[in-house]
Amino acid sequence: MEPVKEVAVLLNAMRDSGVVADYALFGAAAQMRYTEPVATLDADVLVAVPAPDRLDVLGPIYEFCRARGYEAEGESVRVGAWPVQFVPVFNQLTRDALAAAETADFDGVPFRIVGPTHLAVIALSAGRAKDSARVLALLESGSVTQEQVAALAAREGLSDAWTRFSLRFLDERD
Amino acid sequence: MNEIERLLERQAVWQQSRRTLSWPEKIRLAERVRPTVEAFRLQREQRRVSCLPGETSAPPAVNRGLGTPRTRMP
Numbered sequence: 441m442e443p444v445k446e447v448a449v450l451l452n453a454m455r456d457s458g459v460v461a462d463y464a465l466f467g468a469a470a471q472m473r474y475t476e477p478v479a480t481l482d483a484d485v486l487v488a489v490p491a492p493d494r495l496d497v498l499g500p501i502y503e504f505c506r507a508r509g510y511e512a513e514g515e516s517v518r519v520g521a522w523p524v525q526f527v528p529v530f531n532q533l534t535r536d537a538l539a540a541a542e543t544a545d546f547d548g549v550p551f552r553i554v555g556p557t558h559l560a561v562i563a564l565s566a567g568r569a570k571d572s573a574r575v576l577a578l579l580e581s582g583s584v585t586q587e588q589v590a591a592l593a594a595r596e597g598l599s600d601a602w603t604r605f606s607l608r609f610l611d612e613r614d
Numbered sequence: 615m616n617e618i619e620r621l622l623e624r625q626a627v628w629q630q631s632r633r634t635l636s637w638p639e640k641i642r643l644a645e646r647v648r649p650t651v652e653a654f655r656l657q658r659e660q661r662r663v664s665c666l667p668g669e670t671s672a673p674p675a676v677n678r679g680l681g682t683p684r685t686r687m688p
Contacts, residue, residue: 444641469641476632477640479651521645547638581633 443520444469447483448551450510450519455552459504461488464541466527466554466562471574473544474556474583482516482523486538486554489528501526533558533565533596556583561592564601576609586610 441449451463464470467484489497505517516523529535537558544553554562560578563571578584586606593602615623632640 442638442642443645444638469644472640472644473637476629477635477643479647480644481648481651481655521648544637546641 441520442547443522444483445546445549447519447522447524448546448549450505450508450524451485451552452550453508454501454504457504458490459500461490462538462541462552463487464538464552464554466537466559468574470553471559471577473553474559475577475581478577482525483519484525484527486534486541487526487528488535488538492528497528498526533562533598536596537562556581557588557592560584560589561596561598564589564593564605565596565598567601572605572609575605579610 451460454460455463464486465483466486467482468478468480469483472478472480487501489500491497491500502512502517505519506512510517510519512518513523516525518524527534529538537554540555540558541552542555544551556578560575563574563578575589579586579589590599590602590606593599632643635643
């Protein structure tokens with residue numbers, strides 16, 4: 441089975457078994473659904489877990505993977521060629537991103553994935569150079585508009601970050 | 615338009631044309647360039663380590679999600 445399809449099958453099984461309440465791919469691998477391909481080494485997955493207050497919040501996920509032959513390596517789980525990093529939702533923005541995630545089709549396998557506007561605003565909140573590049577790529581792909589990003593950023597309390605981004609990258613592009 | 619501008623324009627057109635590929639095909643492209651990306655990152659880590667005071671040719675502290683834990687946003 442292709443590596444990413446294997447990731448999707450694993451995540452769907454994890455959700456069906458109740459180990460996670462929901463999951464959605466985000467980061468560069470998700471971005472590629474909307475933009476041109478980008479280089480990335482790992483797959484980042486937002487998860488909602490049934491017991492978020494556990495000390496080892498990712499413990500059940502790692503156990504589930506290990507039982508199926510997928511071993512933890514550092515803070516990731518290796519699935520074929522892909523190190524998969526599980527990131528529990530950690531604020532309102534990521535909770536909203538997961539709630540609004542779309543179900544994409546990856547060669548016949550359903551794969552939950554964060555939508556473009558939330559991807560852009562999560563990148564905006566991280567604020568590194570590569571995150572700015574991600575926001576620009578999503579805008580230039582036409583999958584989101586400046587107005588959509590601005591509106592979601594405002595709802596998530598990130599209006600200042602959007603203003604800084606706009607001043608730095610959008611006003612000087614033309 | 616000079617030669618460099620023509621080159622950049624061709625590059626931009628090619629890059630934008632990749633957008634129309636299916637998502638699985640884009641993922642496969644990313645998988646194909648993975649060894650190159652890993653090699654670049656390894657070289658970068660090696661340069662960073664060799665620039666640290668007191669470090670000369672020590673093995674690089676490579677961290678690509680495969681070794682020691684790190685804290686990062688994707």
